[in-house]
Amino acid sequence: MAERITPRSEDYSRWYTDVVLQARLADYSPVKGCMVIRPNGYAIWEKIQQVLDKKFKETGHVNAYFPLFIPESFMKKEAEHVEGFAPECAVVTHGGGEELEEPLYVRPTSETIIWSMYKKWIMSYRDLPILINQWANVVRWEMRTRLFLRTTEFLWQEGHTAHATEEEAEEEARRILEIYRSFAEDYMAMPVITGQKTENEKFAGAVRTYSIEAMMQDKKALQAGTSHYLGENFARAFDVKFQDKDGQVKYVHATSWGVSTRLIGALIMTHGDDQGLIIPPRIAPTQLVIVPIWQESTRTKVLEFSERVYRQLKEKFDVKLDDRDQYKPGYKFTEWEIQGIPIRVEIGPRDVDANQVVLVRRDTREKIPVGLDRLMEEAEKLLDTIQKSLFERALKMRKENTFRVDDYREFQDVLEKGAFLESHWCGNTECELKIKEETKATIRNIPFDREEETGKCIYCGQPSTGRVVFARAY
RNA sequence: CGGGGCGUAGCGCAGUCUGGUUAGCGCGCUUGGUUCGGGACCAAGAGGUCGCCAGUUCAAAUCUGGCCGCCCCGACCA
Incomplete structure (x- = not known):
């Protein structure tokens, strides 16, 4: 047989592509940056959907569907959101043979169109919470694409919830992150680190972003799911207010959260070997x-x-x-x-x-x-046994490649071999950016379960109260 | 957008430097037969505007110019 899989040791990224192609999970499409998800790959996605959908429903969520097209003016309503997404949006300017009065953005995410609707649906505290999820495709015009990991169009689920209070919304964002964690670990046999994103890395338009981060076999990090507390940002942008029990008119608190077909990429790079794909039993079609x-x-x-x-x-x-x-x-x-x-x-x-x-x-x-x-x-x-042993093997891999480092020189050396680094950080974006510039490592997240520990920022030496996780990432 | 590589049969490639018969090879595919405990074998077949467009030439896969596309590596991202 001519078709061989490039060994991981020889070229990890070619190995990845070989596995995707030869396991017939996906194929390159005639459209640049887009892929065709073949039956083998789609079956895994259906399995992911099935498990997560059940978990969402069990926690009170319902599914709905919002339009693919979003009026340009909607996109522009939330300042940070526009800034974050505008450069990577596809825009429809013509339809029915004529130029449109207002261009339509192909959704890169649906916050804006959903909140424009929530404005119509929310009047009273009695209308809250709204717990809606949608399974959909989105488009982000990426410069460089890779099968499953980053394509111009991808499939995902996006949850969009509306709550009366910050506490309730916060609780929702964390509840979902826990669903993602348990899904990743118990079904995909993929150990993840749960935590909060830094100011710099958070979602455009969010107040706080949480993520699950996994280590791939090449010791690079992959963000496998995110959950955001959006505060009142979208409520203010779309003027979504409700009258509370106390008679006061208040802005609604929001969350949004999602996982995508990227999870399939994570699956491949967590468990695959030189013979090809290895699917954990609980997620295997x-x-x-x-x-x-x-x-x-x-x-x-x-x-x-x-x-x-x-x-x-x-x-x-x-x-x-x-x-x-x-x-x-x-x-x-x-x-x-x-x-x-x-x-x-x-x-x-x-x-x-x-x-x-x-x-x-x-x-x-x-x-x-x-x-x-x-x-x-x-x-x-x-x-x-296979399910457990895959998880154990992945966890062992991560543990063996995670290091506590307190010296910046050592930080750079260890990083070269590929690793997760637990280091102190002062909390300033400047240090974060400098480190990224000098080492290509980013702060993956600030783990929820980190120990309280006084230390000095790995970069500037200023006091820090705990360690964060640094790594090079996909 | 910058750097590198590549476009020749469905896939992987040789041929291009040094222009010259019917453009080859492996895998796959079709038909028939024998096989079947780790990618079987034999035989006979089918399959090509050599990425596109111009140019040079008696003659272009091969030389020249332009364009297009794809992959890998960097600046953005789930």
Whole structure:
């Protein structure tokens, strides 16, 4: 086979592209900067949607849909927001063969159009809170794009909530971040650091931004989800006020939050190996794939047995039976490994005779013979083991590459090897920017669980009360 | 936008420097057969405006000019 995956050690970013292409997650499109998400990739996205949508609904959120086009004037209403987004917006100037009276922005995010509607819907404290989410596509005209990680158009969910008080909105923003954390860790088996973004790194238009940050295998950071407390910024911009219980007229407090198809990129770079993708069982669209192995003389009995196993597994798992005649088993093994299916179920004539199957772990390639009578429980146990071990492996990787550093020279040296650095920072944007300029490292976030610790800013030496996480990032 | 690389069959490439028969190779694809416990083998086939446009020349994939596109690395971002 000509198509090989570039080893990670040789060129990590080529490895990434090879995996995306060869696992058939996505393909380059005729439109520059855009990608086609192929069925294998979209199935993962659907799985992500399914899990998150359930969590959103369980916490009182509902789905809705707002227009793709946003009047230019709306975009311009919130000062910081415009400034943050204007340069990367696609703008429609013509429609129906004529120039439009007012240009329409293709949404880079929907705060403005949503808050223009919230103005109509909110009068009283009785109308609050509004907890709306939408699954949508957005467009940001990026200069440099990479499959899943940064494309001109991408899919995401964006939650937009309205609350009577700051406390309530703050609580919402934090609740969602916790949903993102548990999703990342419990489903994607991807350890994340939860924390607050610095003033410099926060969302354009937010008062506070929170994020989950993950470490990829090349030790670069990837922001995997964000949640914002928007304060009254959009309420003021769109004049959204309500009369409270106490009779006072007040501005509404807002949040917004989102995760995108970028999570698929995170998945690849957290678990993949030189053979291809590895999908954690809880997020895998297909958890087991059965590969029958037959000779002409054993064909019927192997296939019949395989179908029986398939019907059994199907009761409880997402399973595929690969009974294609035109490919040999070895070819199929490789193909399913590239696609990252957690468990391969091998069934040959010898297994049929012994009334067993052979389970093969994708992550370790370990082969485990299992009698048919214990198949269901063993499969479940093994999926669980794989899920846990992927998380542990990723967590170990992160721990081994995270360093507490108090000296700027050392900071630069350690960073060169690739790492997360826990260092003191005085809180000034100037230091943050200088460090970024000199080292390309940014403050990923200020972790919620950091220890109170007095120290000196890694850059200027001014007093600091705790460490923040620095890293080079995607 | 700056730097680097590349456009020749569906994919990966050779051929270009030094212009000259029907433009090759591997993989894939089609048909038939044998195979099948880690990317099978044999045989016969199909498939090309050599990125586009001009120019030089008896003759251009090959030389010249312009344009377009893509990938990688930097300034912006989820």
